[in-house]
Amino acid sequence: MSDFLNAVLGALLLALLLSACEESACDTSTRTAVQLKFYTRTTDSIPKDTVINRDLEGIYGIGREDSVLFEGATATFVTLPLPLEGDSCQFVLEFPTRQDTLTLRFDRQLRYVSRGCGFVTWFTIKEAVSTGNEIRNVVIKEPSVTTSNAENIKLYF
Secondary structure, eight states: HHHHHHHHHHHHHHHHHHHTOOOOOOOOOOOOOOOEEEEEEEOOHHHHHHHHEEEEEEHHHHHHHEEEEEEEESSSEEEEEOOOSSSSEEEEESSOOEEEEEEEEEEEEEEEEEETTEEEEEEEEEEEEOOOOOOOOESSSEEETTOOOOOEEEEEE
16 A cells, blocks of 8 residues: 555656646736827916827837837827837827827846746836927836836827
């Protein structure tokens, strides 16, 4: 009987060891995107930022005109992917009457998430400027672009 018990315990131990070596599923988001939120500055008795809806005809990346990133909607914010190579990118934001080009300069950091998820690229926004046609001011609220889906840039109209 003890040989049978030893064999069962040995089989269970082997099964546990083998399952620990299996590739784990990724249960963490590995998507990073810069979030732009639309504001106006109200100047009643106390100045304050107010989130606004903006009509957008579309958004595309310069050098990627064939891939529209956002198309025809009213929104208070948009999330846009950043390129995995280079240290800057430009997006064209098309409004009903005019368009603006938003230029972002950033650093990239490759981060290890887990064995199942692999690596993710995080970004640190260093500079954000627009051509100033529709967008009056650009403010970097949270320079770290991670998987947290936080608001990164305030666009004032």
